[in-house]
Amino acid sequence: MTVKSSNITAVPHRVEREERWRANGHKGGVLWFTGLSGSGKTTLAFELEQKLFAKGYQVYVLDGDNVRHGLSGDLGFSPEDRIENIRRIGEVAALFAEAGYLVISAFISPYRDDRRLARQATDEGFHEVYLSANLATCEGRDAKGLYAKAHAGEIPDFTGVSAPYEAPEQADLEIDTGKLSVDESMALLHDYVAKAFHLSGDG
Amino acid sequence: MTVKSSNITAVPHRVEREERWRANGHKGGVLWFTGLSGSGKTTLAFELEQKLFAKGYQVYVLDGDNVRHGLSGDLGFSPEDRIENIRRIGEVAALFAEAGYLVISAFISPYRDDRRLARQATDEGFHEVYLSANLATCEGRDAKGLYAKAHAGEIPDFTGVSAPYEAPEQADLEIDTGKLSVDESMALLHDYVAKAFHLSGDG
Numbered sequence: 549m550t551v552k553s554s555n556i557t558a559v560p561h562r563v564e565r566e567e568r569w570r571a572n573g574h575k576g577g578v579l580w581f582t583g584l585s586g587s588g589k590t591t592l593a594f595e596l597e598q599k600l601f602a603k604g605y606q607v608y609v610l611d612g613d614n615v616r617h618g619l620s621g622d623l624g625f626s627p628e629d630r631i632e633n634i635r636r637i638g639e640v641a642a643l644f645a646e647a648g649y650l651v652i653s654a655f656i657s658p659y660r661d662d663r664r665l666a667r668q669a670t671d672e673g674f675h676e677v678y679l680s681a682n683l684a685t686c687e688g689r690d691a692k693g694l695y696a697k698a699h700a701g702e703i704p705d706f707t708g709v710s711a712p713y714e715a716p717e718q719a720d721l722e723i724d725t726g727k728l729s730v731d732e733s734m735a736l737l738h739d740y741v742a743k744a745f746h747l748s749g750d751g
Numbered sequence: 752m753t754v755k756s757s758n759i760t761a762v763p764h765r766v767e768r769e770e771r772w773r774a775n776g777h778k779g780g781v782l783w784f785t786g787l788s789g790s791g792k793t794t795l796a797f798e799l800e801q802k803l804f805a806k807g808y809q810v811y812v813l814d815g816d817n818v819r820h821g822l823s824g825d826l827g828f829s830p831e832d833r834i835e836n837i838r839r840i841g842e843v844a845a846l847f848a849e850a851g852y853l854v855i856s857a858f859i860s861p862y863r864d865d866r867r868l869a870r871q872a873t874d875e876g877f878h879e880v881y882l883s884a885n886l887a888t889c890e891g892r893d894a895k896g897l898y899a900k901a902h903a904g905e906i907p908d909f910t911g912v913s914a915p916y917e918a919p920e921q922a923d924l925e926i927d928t929g930k931l932s933v934d935e936s937m938a939l940l941h942d943y944v945a946k947a948f949h950l951s952g953d954g
Contacts, residue, residue: 619842639822
């Protein structure tokens, strides 16, 4: 993407990222969930938010509910609109990370290129978390009835049915949410966060 | 704007806004600065960020430097691109406010309609701050040489020169940054924040 903006003078932020980290007691960064519809992204995102908040983290979930109706309210579900949606989420997640937050992004984000762009937007502290429940498992759950609608042709370009899902080649964390329970998955996530967002030098 | 998104199931956030406020010791919300180029938006935004951070606030500045190169990197400076830029910033500010932040938006944002949309995006806690240094004063400063370029025709659609600025009809706070010093302006901002973001019931 070409940056068209010009006539902008860069002014440094007066509050440095590391100052924010120290004030919050943890690093900022992005936990980027990816996986099929039904793989547990939203459930685990909110469970994790709840648990980390209770432990004093600054944590926030970006998901379809708060992004699709606002920031991406002008976008539909065509391939190009989905790419732009994920691009914007990657940029917003980067802003939250810069502000000191641990932000959890809970979107299918099926394309490797899009996830790579999101990683680039956050220069440091981007963690790709692959919830790897397979298609058969996700279709079997179909809690929202979306797979049935997709097979009936009522939802075009549905990931796993009529649009591809490109699994991560080297996720920072993979959780087989087809086999592990929510509690087991949460334990893995919590251990990962405790290490990845730990402030060095604070014991 | 029509919301095209569909097939989205609303899932409530597990952490309520008021819980975040209590954890942070202040309300979340948006301080939306508006004013001409040279009216002091960026200077005051960073001064205020610095001061509030030192007092323990969760505070973050959205400005051209961190938005125009990322989230709005696909947009230029045409009238429609500016409108879309301000729309996105309004939505991102609303996300930060929901996450418990006091977010300061430092953009000219010359149109009333755009600022009204931004206010609507944040359902509560949106504060319009008009930095009302007049055009002659701002042109006289011209620290970045932008007015000179605009008059020379090198920058099209420059607010105040070749594009209109619609002053707020009823700003929540107006500061005449043409007459007041940075310190005087900061005192007004600080008093406003202390009241507007004060958690009721915390003494």
